[in-house]
Amino acid sequence: MAKAHVYKRDHVNTDEIIPARYLNTDDAVELAKHCMEDLDTDFVRKAKPGDVIVCGDDFGCGSSREHAVWAIQGAKVGAVIAHSFARIFYRNCINCGFYPIELPGALDKIRDGDELNIDYKDGTIENKTQKTKIKFMPLPDFALNIVRDGGLLEHIKKQK
């Protein structure tokens, strides 16, 4: 069961997700140890595989470092749900085969610790704790195809 880790914050930036002091490596396992470190030093300890990060506007703003997505994937985070995403981070997620869930009002609908069940096909989040069903806008088809293929490079290879 996926648990929500809610940060009532806008503009959670790539420096908080993976600080530059760890950018001297691109090893996902190494990066995962420091996932979200400058926002919440306890995150890695608390998060179980499949858990979900929930934030406000402009998640992932700042640097183009894909290391931010690798750190999140490496930490086995199941999904990131945010009111909105910064452009490069959003694109990096798709390119890495990681589905970014855009959900305006997420912070009103999901509380810290809520148990969630996400159905990507239907574009619904079942909030088991609150006993609600929340719809989200599914990714546009071209992006969905990239995510389904497991990322941009796999996608390009398949098309050849």
Add this chain to the structure above:
Amino acid sequence: MGMTITEKIMARAAGRTSVKAGELVNANVDMIMCHDVTTPPAISMLREHGVDNVFDPEKIVVTPDHFQPAKDIKSAELHKRLDSWAKEKNLPYYYKLGRAGVCHALLPEQGHIRPGEVIVGGDSHTCTYGAFAAFSTGIGSTDLAAAIATGVLWFKVPASMKFVLNGSLGKGVYSKDVILEVIRRIGTDGALYRAMEFVGPALKEMTMEARMTITNMAIEAGGKNGIVGFDQTTKAYLSGRLKGKTDYTVFESDANAPYVHEDTIDCSKLEPMVAFPHLPSNGKAVGECKGLAMDQAYIGSCTNGRIEDLRIAASILKGRQVKIRTIVVPATPVIWKQAVDEGLAEIFYDAGCVFSAPTCGACLGGFMGILAAGEKCISTTNRNFVGRMGSPKSEVYLASPATAAAAAVEGKLADCRNYL
């Protein structure tokens, strides 16, 4: 309906006569910037996927900058991977240590940026090159890998916002203050997914260096690209400088081009600005915040580490002593040499500053000027997020080189106009 300069460049690169904001296009990429943090992973991805080719070696510029000279063993490994790839692929524009510099200062200076082109780079501040009437945007490592191998990337054509810079900048007020004011007004996601086009008489008066400071920070408002039209200043800067292809196409926005937002800034009314922690949008006029004690001043980066910036800082530091740790970092070797030849290096030495070799270094909290918990730094860089220059408990205040130099002299936030 006409088209904006951004739309025209995207249309040209997509082989179309016209495009509209919101459309998805496959665009040919004209230039790719590669540095030491995001490129080594891109190289590894290409190898893993068995598509280890370079679509056009002439269209790739490589410079280590973030952790150069290597700050530790791990970054040395990154440099080694970058170096052996650049050599193996025989890339003609590989700037090795000694000629390497902060990417966004180096590429224009070395003549790799042409108007009308589509430029991408594995770095968010790639938007800097829009100062040259080009479409330029930052991408991650996977996109970078795809661009290196295929020369093609998909883009959503961004809607454009227009910023009219009216009037004239007063004494002690610079392009950095203008862009901090723009970001203060619209917020750090005010231009999300959009093109930020800058026009107006105050912009026309600016040098290319000053314009680059503005487009550099488009990403700090969430912008996809920042862009400035072509004029005589652009032409003069490019003349005799371009490497490889020396011709280029000039596009300009139609009079009836669509804009989703228009804003006018009266530059004559601006004051020197300081953006408070932890967002570039937290700008305050220096008059409101004078006197706040600082621990360090940092003058450098792709935003304000060019020769013009060092000259401004030196004019304030000349014959004075700094009260706090002050680190001056020319962005490229050419700027470093100019600063030495013009006697600026001596001024910095006499004032008690560190005058370092070109590197991104402390700008991103890498090395060469990291902050301890509780410390405050006045910095000419572009980002003041939590932990950006060191401890998550340190604070970064963004300002122009003049404001940073004045703060260095007083050891606290100060009005640079008292020194000019």
